[in-house]
Amino acid sequence: xxxxxxxxxxxxxxxxxxxxxxxxxxxxxxxxxxxxxxxxxxxxxxxxxxxxxxxxxxxxxxxxxxxxxxxxxxxxxxxxxxxxxxxxxxxxxxxxxxxxxxxxxxxxxxxxxxxxxxxxxxxxxxxxxxxxxxxxxxxxxxxxxxxxxxxxxxxxxxxxxxxxxxxxxxxxxxxxxxxxxxxxxxxxxxxxxxxxxxxxxxxxxxxxxxxxxxxxxxxxxxxxxxxxxxxxxxxxxxxxxxxxxxxxxxxxxx
Amino acid sequence: xxxxxxxxxxxxxxxxxxxxxxxxxxxxxxxxxxxxxxxxxxxxxxxxxxxxxxxxxxxxxxxxxxxxxxxxxxxxxxxxxxxxxxxxxxxxxxxxxxxxxxxxxxxxxxxxxxxxxxxxxxxxxxxxxxxxxxxxxxxxxxxxxxxxxxxxxxxxxxxxxxxxxxxxxxxxxxxxxxxxxxxxxxxxxxxxxxxxxxxxxxxxxxxxxxxxxxxxxxxxx
Numbered sequence: 229x230x231x232x233x234x235x236x237x238x239x240x241x242x243x244x245x246x247x248x249x250x251x252x253x254x255x256x257x258x259x260x261x262x263x264x265x266x267x268x269x270x271x272x273x274x275x276x277x278x279x280x281x282x283x284x285x286x287x288x289x290x291x292x293x294x295x296x297x298x299x300x301x302x303x304x305x306x307x308x309x310x311x312x313x314x315x316x317x318x319x320x321x322x323x324x325x326x327x328x329x330x331x332x333x334x335x336x337x338x339x340x341x342x343x344x345x346x347x348x349x350x351x352x353x354x355x356x357x358x359x360x361x362x363x364x365x366x367x368x369x370x371x372x373x374x375x376x377x378x379x380x381x382x383x384x385x386x387x388x389x390x391x392x393x394x395x396x397x398x399x400x401x402x403x404x405x406x407x408x409x410x411x412x413x414x415x416x417x418x419x420x421x422x423x424x425x426x427x428x429x430x431x432x433x434x435x436x437x438x439x440x441x442x443x444x445x446x447x448x449x450x451x452x453x454x455x456x457x458x459x460x461x462x463x464x465x466x467x468x469x470x471x472x473x474x475x476x477x478x479x480x481x482x
Numbered sequence: 483x484x485x486x487x488x489x490x491x492x493x494x495x496x497x498x499x500x501x502x503x504x505x506x507x508x509x510x511x512x513x514x515x516x517x518x519x520x521x522x523x524x525x526x527x528x529x530x531x532x533x534x535x536x537x538x539x540x541x542x543x544x545x546x547x548x549x550x551x552x553x554x555x556x557x558x559x560x561x562x563x564x565x566x567x568x569x570x571x572x573x574x575x576x577x578x579x580x581x582x583x584x585x586x587x588x589x590x591x592x593x594x595x596x597x598x599x600x601x602x603x604x605x606x607x608x609x610x611x612x613x614x615x616x617x618x619x620x621x622x623x624x625x626x627x628x629x630x631x632x633x634x635x636x637x638x639x640x641x642x643x644x645x646x647x648x649x650x651x652x653x654x655x656x657x658x659x660x661x662x663x664x665x666x667x668x669x670x671x672x673x674x675x676x677x678x679x680x681x682x683x684x685x686x687x688x689x690x691x692x693x694x695x696x697x698x699x700x701x702x703x
Contacts, residue, residue, distance in 0.1 A: 290608050317614035327609035331627050340623060341613035386609075393613060 239302045241266045241428040242287065242397050247296035249282055256282045258452035260296070264397065269429040271439040271460070274449035275475055280432045283449070284399050287430065288319040301396055317345055320390030320398040324405050326382040328374040334361060334385045335370040338392045346393070360388035364418045380411030384418050391422065398422065400431040416442075436480055440464050448472045492674040499666035499675040506662025507682060513576070513648045513658055517583040518641055524584055525591025530621075532596055543592075550589035556650050558582045563654040575656040579648075587644055594636045598629030635697035642690050646683065659683070 240263040249257040256279045264270050272280045285291040287298060289305060289312060298305040305315050328337050338357035342348045348356065361367050364384035366377075374382050383403055390398055400419070404412045416438050423429060423442065433439065439446055439460055446463040448455045450471050456463070467473045531543030550558070563578040573581075602625050610620040630637070652661035663679035 288612055290612065313611075313614045313616055316612055319612070321609075321612040323605060323609060325603075325605050327603075327605040329606065329609070329624055329628075331631060340610075341615055344619050344623065345614040389609075389613065 240264060240299075241268070241301060242430065243297075243299040243302075244283070244287065245297040245299075247283065247286055247298070248294045249279075249286060249291060250294055256452055257286070257293075257296075260449075260452070260454055262447065262454065264428055264430055266428055267423075267426050268444045269423050269431065269442060271443040271446045272430065272432045272449060273434075273436075273439065273446060273463075273475070274455075277451075278449040279452040280449045281401055284401050284430060284432050287397075287399055288316050288321055290321075313345070317341070317393050318396045320393060320395035322383070322386050322390055322398065322400045322403045324402040326374070326379070326386045326406070328382050328386055328389075330374050333371050333373050334366060334377070334388075337374070337385055338389045341389070341393055356392050357388070360392040361385070363391065363421065364388045365414070378411055379407045380414045383407065383415045387415075387418055387422070395427075397428045397430065400429065400433065402432055402434070404433065404435055434479065436464070436476075448475065450475070488672075490673050490677050492672055495666075495670050495672050495674045496678045499663070499670070499678060502662045502666050503659060503675065503678060503682065506657055506659040506679070509657050509662075510645075510648055510659040513579060513583075513651065513656075514645055516580050517587060517648070518644060520580065520584045521587025521591050521644065522637075524588025525593075525595050528588050528592025529595030529599055532592065533599060547589045547592050550585045551593070553586075555582065555586045555647060556653065558586060559650055559654055575651070575654045578654055579651040579656050583644070583647070586647075587640075590640055590643075591637070594633050594640060595629065597636070598633035599625060601632045602628045635694050638690060638694050638697070642687050642694070645687060649683075 242262075242264040244260055244262040247257050247260040248255070258279075260279070260283050262270075262283075272284070274280045282291055286293045286296075287305065289298075293306060296306065300315060300318055303315065304310055305319075328334075329340065332340065335354065335357045338360055339348075339350075339353040342353035342356055343350070346353075358367060358370060361370050364387055366381060366384055366388065369377060369381060369385070374385070377385065387403075403419070404415050407415065412435070416435065419429070419431070419438075420442055431439075431443070441460075443460050445457060446460045447457040448463060448467070448469070448471075455469050455471055456467065463472065464476065467476060528543055528547050531539050532547060534540045534543070559579060559582040562582045563573075563575060566573055566578070606624050606628065607620055610624040611617070615623070648658055649660035651658050652664060655661065657665075659679050659682060660676075663675040666675035667673055
């Protein structure tokens with residue numbers, strides 16, 4: 229292995245340092261530090277209001293942090309002079325409400341950024357979109373509009389839309405919370421495939437069972453801070469903090 | 483009864499006045515062709531201005547929109563046509579009408595566009611920006627197409643109003659449809675040309691009125 233490759237792998241994929249964010253007088257993030265390694269899937273758990281979604285949304289600056297540093301592959305995401313539109317192409321995001329463009333069919337939902345941001349030709353973008361839709365198992369729905377798709381299918385198109393830009397990190401903001409229970413499995417299966425293909429993933433979700441079997445690391449957040457983190461077996465099996473224990477017993481009903 | 487038919491529905495007079503009305507119709511259509519696109523463009527700018535983050539853009543735009551929605555368009559027309567010469571500006575009736583309608587229409591179309599833009603959920607913008615689209619690209623390819631679709635019936639309704647309002651131009655002696663009809667009336671001492679003009683407006687606008695009703699029943703959504 230050359231020194232360059234070693235150095236690249238030593239650099240975390242995503243690094244968050246001293247992140248602070250307030251909404252009005254409410255301090256939502258009180259200094260969050262987090263690193264995500266290459267190909268790692270990190271799950272963020274926590275009660276509502278713990279700041280986990282805000283933390284995630286700061287990573288591509290849909291929320292503007294008050295202070296702190298965010299680095300993607302060592303490149304600054306925060307700070308003055310950052311080309312936000314350039315850096316955002318390298319960070320895929322999947323939303324709770326899917327947020328597909330309702331006036332465009334599935335294929336065009338995927339090609340829009342490829343055409344306008346990447347400047348691809350129509351054929352090139354279409355080919356890339358079909359590739360991404362095939363990966364999420366929806367090649368046959370490429371010409372359907374979002375209103376003709378189930379929630380699970382819409383979310384898979386949304387994942388394809390993010391994947392098609394070949395991001396270095398993907399952020400998932402409660403990707404299954406708006407879905408009927410029987411549709412959750414398909415989305416989780418796609419996420420599992422994305423992970424298997426080597427994607428770095430930061431996931432805010434309440435899917436405990438999925439976290440337990442698929443996550444490399446689980447983070448528990450409460451009141452704007454990371455309370456504890458570790459491999460899923462330890463966090464779920466032997467949480468160190470009372471707050472983690474209380475949360476887990478509430479959500480799992482043990 | 484005969485006198486009413488003689489005075490309002492005299493076919494001979496209508497036929498005689500028809501060439502004059504046709505000229506007027508031409509001016510009306512030309513006027514529409516000028517003021518509708520201008521109003522739509524001004525309206526879009528007004529909508530974006532009234533939603534701007536900077537108060538230095540937002541507040542003046544809101545004042546502009548409120549002002550021209552509150553001023554009666556007839557007063558505005560007279561003011562521009564009769565007032566601007568005092569400021570040393572000689573303008574034709576056509577130009578005066580186009581300016582007046584631009585100001586009035588921009589305000590009305592602006593409110594419709596604003597409602598349309600606000601009807602598009604913010605999640606759409608967030609999704610688009612998260613893929614690296616710029617604010618302008620997001621507006622052009624994601625927000626506006628949905629916004630326009632959401633308010634299409636209102637845009638069409640307002641456009642029908644605009645076409646009818648062009649008849650106000652007759653007061654500044656612009657030879658549009660109603661003015662032509664009124665000239666014919668004063669020559670013939672008979673109101674039939676006015677009725678004929680009303681019929682022309684009806685035939686011109688009725689298909690669009692039907693279309694708006696179809697939207698209203700949800701068939702266009």
